[in-house]
Amino acid sequence: xxxxxxxxxxxxxxxxxxxxxxxxxxxxxxxxxxxxxxxxxxxxxxxxxxxxxxxxxxxxxxxxxxxxxxxxxxxxxxxxxxxxxxxxxxxxxxxxxxxxxxxxxxxxxxxxxxxxxxxxxxxxxxxxxxxxxxxxxxxxxxxxxxxxxxxxxxxxxxxxxxxxxxxxxxxxxxxxxxxxxxxxxxxxxxxxxxxxxxxxxxxxxxxxxxxxxxxxxxxxxxxxxxxxxxxxxxxxxxxxxxxxxxxxxxxxxxxxxxxxxxxxxxxxxxxxxxxxxxxxxxxxxxxxxxxxxxxxxxxxxxxxxxxxxxxxxxxxxxxxxxxxxxxxxxxxxxxxxxxxxxxxxxxxxxxxxxxxxxxxxxxxxxxxxxxxxxxxxxxxxxxxxxxxxxxxxxxxxxxxxxxxxxxxxxxxxxxxxxxxxxxxxxxxxxxxxxxxxxxxxxxxxxxxxxxxxxxxxxxxxxxxxxxxxxxxxxxxxxxxxxxxxxxxxxxxxxxxxxxxxxxxxxxxxxxxxxxxxxxxxxxxxxxxxxxxxxxxxxxxxxxxxxxxxxxxxxxxxxxxxxxxxxxxxxxxxxxxxxxxxxxxxxxxxxxxxxxxxxxxxxxxxxxxxxxxxxxxxxxxxxxxxxxxxxxxxxxxxxxxxxxxxxxxxxxxxxxxxxxxxxxxxxxxxxxxxxxxxxxxxxxxxxxxxxxxx
Numbered sequence: 196x197x198x199x200x201x202x203x204x205x206x207x208x209x210x211x212x213x214x215x216x217x218x219x220x221x222x223x224x225x226x227x228x229x230x231x232x233x234x235x236x237x238x239x240x241x242x243x244x245x246x247x248x249x250x251x252x253x254x255x256x257x258x259x260x261x262x263x264x265x266x267x268x269x270x271x272x273x274x275x276x277x278x279x280x281x282x283x284x285x286x287x288x289x290x291x292x293x294x295x296x297x298x299x300x301x302x303x304x305x306x307x308x309x310x311x312x313x314x315x316x317x318x319x320x321x322x323x324x325x326x327x328x329x330x331x332x333x334x335x336x337x338x339x340x341x342x343x344x345x346x347x348x349x350x351x352x353x354x355x356x357x358x359x360x361x362x363x364x365x366x367x368x369x370x371x372x373x374x375x376x377x378x379x380x381x382x383x384x385x386x387x388x389x390x391x392x393x394x395x396x397x398x399x400x401x402x403x404x405x406x407x408x409x410x411x412x413x414x415x416x417x418x419x420x421x422x423x424x425x426x427x428x429x430x431x432x433x434x435x436x437x438x439x440x441x442x443x444x445x446x447x448x449x450x451x452x453x454x455x456x457x458x459x460x461x462x463x464x465x466x467x468x469x470x471x472x473x474x475x476x477x478x479x480x481x482x483x484x485x486x487x488x489x490x491x492x493x494x495x496x497x498x499x500x501x502x503x504x505x506x507x508x509x510x511x512x513x514x515x516x517x518x519x520x521x522x523x524x525x526x527x528x529x530x531x532x533x534x535x536x537x538x539x540x541x542x543x544x545x546x547x548x549x550x551x552x553x554x555x556x557x558x559x560x561x562x563x564x565x566x567x568x569x570x571x572x573x574x575x576x577x578x579x580x581x582x583x584x585x586x587x588x589x590x591x592x593x594x595x596x597x598x599x600x601x602x603x604x605x606x607x608x609x610x611x612x613x614x615x616x617x618x619x620x621x622x623x624x625x626x627x628x629x630x631x632x633x634x635x636x637x638x639x640x641x642x643x644x645x646x647x648x649x650x651x652x653x654x655x656x657x658x659x660x661x662x663x664x665x666x667x668x669x670x671x672x673x674x675x676x677x678x679x680x681x682x683x684x685x686x687x688x689x690x691x692x693x694x695x696x697x698x699x700x701x702x703x704x705x706x707x708x709x710x711x712x713x714x715x716x717x718x719x720x721x722x723x724x725x726x727x728x729x730x731x732x733x734x735x736x737x738x739x740x741x742x743x744x745x746x747x748x749x750x751x752x753x754x755x756x757x758x759x760x761x762x763x764x765x766x767x768x769x770x771x772x773x774x775x776x777x778x779x780x781x782x783x784x785x786x787x788x789x790x791x792x793x794x795x796x797x798x799x800x801x802x803x804x805x806x807x808x809x810x811x812x813x814x815x816x817x818x819x820x821x822x823x824x825x826x827x828x829x830x831x832x833x834x835x836x837x838x839x840x841x842x843x844x845x846x847x848x849x850x851x852x853x854x855x856x857x858x859x860x861x862x863x864x865x866x867x868x869x870x871x872x873x874x875x876x877x878x879x880x881x882x883x884x885x886x887x888x
Contacts, residue, residue: 219289220249225277228255228290232265232272233320235499237863238871240318242275246287255290258298258305260330262291273300273323297335299327299460301477303515308475310510313856315882316794316863317500325496326475328443331453361398364388364552365544375483375518376406382512382519382539384530386771388552390742391705396522397423400485401430403520404466408435412482413465415511417474417504419493421446422688426705427468427487435466443469443476471496474507484508485520490527490735491701492885501881505529524742524771525735528782529789531775541772549769554713554744554751556767557583560758580714580754581672584695587712588676590750592690594710595669595697596740598717600682601625601661606633610652615645626657665716666697679704700736709745711752718757727787727888730762731778737766786822788883792855794848794862795887798878800826806869806878807846813861821858822849847887 229242245263247255255261261274269291281287300323308322362368365385374381387396404414418424424444431440441455441464458464460477467476471494474484486494489505496502505521512519521530521539533539544552559577587593606615606624615624615633622637624645632641633655646653657664662682670678673695681687681698690696690704698704700721721733737755745751757763765774783790796803803826814821825846850858859882866880881887 219246221289222247222249222252222255224252225279227278227281227287228261229275229278230261230263230272230290231275231319231323232263232270233324234270235318235321236870237318237867240312240320240867244281244283244287246289247277248289251290251293254293254296256296256298257302258300259296260294260299262294264288264291273305273327275300275305295330295332295335297457297460299330299456299477301460303481304475304477306514307507307511310514311502311507312500313863314506314510314859315500315502316859316866316880317502321499322475322502325472325498325502328445328452328456328472329449331450334450334454334457361394361402362542364394364548365542367540368542371542372402372406375403376409378410378412378482380482380512380516380518383542384521384526384534384539385542386524386526387522388544388549388742388769390524390739391709395426396487396524396742397426397430399522400427400487400520401434403483403485404431405434407483407518408439408465410482412480412517413467413478414483414485415473415476415478415481415508416466416468416485416487417471417494417508418468418487419491420470422686423487424468424470425688431466431468439464440466440468441476443467443473445470445472471504474504474511481511481515481517483518483520484512485522488523488735488739489521489530490523490525490732495885501884503883506883509533523735524738525731526771526775527735528731528775528779531772531779532789534772535776535779543772551748552746553769554741554753555747556741556753556755556769558763558767559754559756560760560763576668576672576714576716577754577756580716580756583712583752583754584669584673584714587710587752588673588693588695589711591708591711591745592692592694592696592706594703594706594713594740594743595665595695596703596713596715596717596736597662597665597697597699598720599661600699601627601663606655606657608647608650608652609654609656611647611650613647613649615642615655616648617642618645624655662697662699666695669695669697701739703740703743705743709749709751710743711745711750713740713744713753715740715753715755715757718755718763719759722757722759722762726886728885730759731775733757734762734765734771734774737762738771741766786849787888791849791851792858792883793887794850794858795845795881795884796848796878797829797845797881798843799876800842800844802869802875802878803844803846805875806865807848809865809869810848810861813865814858817857817861819850819854819857823847824849845887 226247228245228247230245231242255274257274257276259274261272262269263272304326308319308326311322312319362372371381371383387399389395400416404416407414416427418427421444428442441459443452443455445452459467462479467473467478486505486508494504534541557579559579584593607613608615617624617635617640619640620638622635624633624642625636626633632643633645634641662680666678666680677694679690679694679696681702681704686702687704691707696704715737722729741753744753755763755766796807823846826844829843829845862880870877
C-alpha cells in the first residue's frame with residue numbers, strides 16, 4: 196500500500212502530504228475513507244485507510260460496498276466513515292471501486308456488529324457477512340434515490356387500535372401492549388399456553404408487533420424456521436398493512452431476501468420477520484425485538500462467530516433502547532436468568548386459567564399407572580398411551596412424538612448388544628426399511644455380510660426404532676386409520692382430519708382445531724443424551740408438542756412415557772418456569788452455563804496449549820483467574836471431515852459474567868496475535884456453545 200508521496204498542493208488542505216497518492220485527483224472534502232475489508236483473519240479485523248478519488252466522491256458514502264486493493268488482491272469491503280486526516284503514516288491507496296451506491300450498512304447495524312463480535316470474540320467482517328445479505332444488483336435501481344435523502348417513505352397507518360385478545364388471559368398482558376403502543380420499552384417473558392388457533396403464540400407476537408407499529412415504530416420478530424415464519428406472517432395479516440411487513444430468510448432465495456432488505460432500508464416496511472440472520476435487519480425507528488423459542492438450536496449461527504439470535508436481539512435492545520419480548524412454550528435457563536436478575540418481567544396466566552386452557556397430562560411412570568400396567572415402564576407403547584390414541588382418534592387427529600428419524604437408525608449385535616459398525620469407516624449401521632440391507636450412515640456402504648468385531652455374531656437387531664418403523668407398527672395397531680409421518684426433509688406444516696400423525700421432535704405439524712391427544716414416546720432416550728441440556732431440551736420439546744393439543748375441558752389428553760420425575764412433573768403441573776428455575780439453581784451451584792460463561796478452544800494440541808497458555812498469562816497480569824478443563828481429546832461422533840483429526844483436543848474456560856468483558860477481550864486479542872505470527876495452526880474459538888457440555 197505504499198506509493199510515491201508527492202501530491203499537488205491544491206489537494207492537501209491541511210492534510211498530511213505523505214498520505215496522498217500521486218497522479219490521482221483526491222476528493223476535496225473528507226478525502227480519507229476507512230474501510231473494513233472482508234476477511235476472516237483475526238489480525239485484519241480493523242479499518243484501513245484509503246484515499247477517496249474525486250471521481251468517487253459522491254458515491255463513496257458511509258455504508259456502501261467498495262472494492263479495494265489489499266496486499267496485491269482485490270477485496271470487497273464496507274466503507275465505515277470518511278475523515279479529514281489519516282494516521283496511517285504511509286501513502287494511501289485510492290479506492291478501486293464503489294460496488295454499489297446503496298448504503299446497506301446502517302450506523303445501528305454497524306454498532307451492533309461490533310458488539311456481537313466483541314461478545315463472541317469474533318471478527319466484525321464475519322458478523323457483517325451474516326448481517327448484510329448478498330447483493331442483487333438489478334434490484335437496486337429503484338432504491339438509491341430514496342435512500343440518499345435519508346428520509347423514510349411513508350408507511351400506511353393502522354386501520355384502528357391493535358387488539359389484545361390473545362394477551363387478555365395473561366396477567367399484565369394487556370398492560371404490556373398498552374405500554375408498547377404508548378411508545379415505551381417494556382421487557383417481558385411469556386410462555387404461551389396454546390400453539391394453535393386464534394390465541395396461539397403467532398397471534399401474541401403479531402399483536403405485539405402491531406402495538407409497536409401503532410406507536411410509529413418498527414418491530415423485529417425472529418423465529419427458528421420457515422414453518423414458524425409462515426405462521427407469523429399469516430397472523431400479521433389484518434393487523435398491519437401487508438406492505439409494512441418484510442420477510443427475511445435465506446430459504447426464500449437471494450432475490451426476495453434482498454428485495455425485502457432494501458424495503459426495510461428505505462423505510463418502505465417497518466416490521467421485519469425472519470430466521471436468525473434477520474436479527475440484524477435494518478429496521479428504522481425500531482421499537483420491539485422479539486424471539487420465539489430461543490431454546491431451539493436453529494437460532495445458533497453455524498458459521499463464525501457462532502452467535503445466538505437471542506443474544507443479538509438482547510444487545511440490540513440495549514443499544515437502541517427498544518422493547519424486548521422473549522416467548523416460548525417452555526423457558527430456557529438463559530431466559531430464566533434474565534427474569535431472576537430483574538432484566539425482564541414474566542407475563543403469566545393465573546393457575547385457574549392454565550388449568551382451563553391446557554390438556555390433561557398423564558405419566559405412565561406414576562404409581563397409579565404402574566398399578567394398572569406393571570410393564571408400563573419398559574413398554575414403548577404402554578396401555579395408557581394405546582388407549583389414549585384409540586379414544587383420541589374418535590374425536591380428531593392424534594400426535595405421536597418419537598425421538599429418531601428413519602426406520603431403524605441404529606443396529607446392535609443380537610448376541611452381545613454392541614453397536615454395529617461399518618467395516619470400511621467404523622460408522623454406525625442402520626436400516627432404511629423392511630426389505631433393504633443394513634448400510635452405513637456415514638459412507639452409505641451396504642453391509643450384507645456383517646460380522647460383529649466383539650463376539651463374531653452375525654445377527655442384527657434394532658437398537659432404536661425410528662419414525663417410519665413406529666408409523667408402520669401403529670398402522671397395523673389401528674387398521675383403517677390414516678397415518679401421516681413428519682420428519683427429516685419431509686416435514687409437514689399442517690394436518691387436517693382424523694389421522695395418526697407420527698413426527699420426530701421439532702417436526703410436529705399443527706392440526707386444525709388442535710390434536711385430540713398426544714403420545715410423547717422415547718422420553719427416557721431423550722433424557723439420557725450425554726449433554727448438559729438434555730433435560731431442558733426434552734422438556735421444551737414436550738411443551739411444544741403438548742401445546743398443540745386441545746384443552747382438558749375439550750378432552751385433550753397428553754401421555755408422556757418417561758421415568759424422570761422432575762421433567763415429567765413440570766409437564767404434569769404445566770410449570771415451565773418452575774423447571775427452568777430448578778435447572779438454573781443447579782447450574783449456579785455447579786458453576787456451569789448459563790450461571791457462568793464458557794469458551795471452548797479446539798484444535799491441535801500444541802496450538803491449543805500455546806493459545807490457552809498465552810491467555811492465562813495475560814489474564815494473570817490483570818489479576819483475573821479463569822477455571823479451565825482440558826486439554827482433552829475429542830471423541831469423534833461424526834465422520835472425520837476437513838482437517839479435524841483424532842489428535843485434536845479441546846480446552847474449556849469458565850469465567851463469571853462480571854469478568855466476561857475483560858476475558859473475551861484477551862481471548863480476541865490473543866487470537867489475533869497468534870494468527871498474525873502464523874507459527875502454529877489456528878484454533879477454533881467458540882463462546883457459550885450449547886453443544887460443548
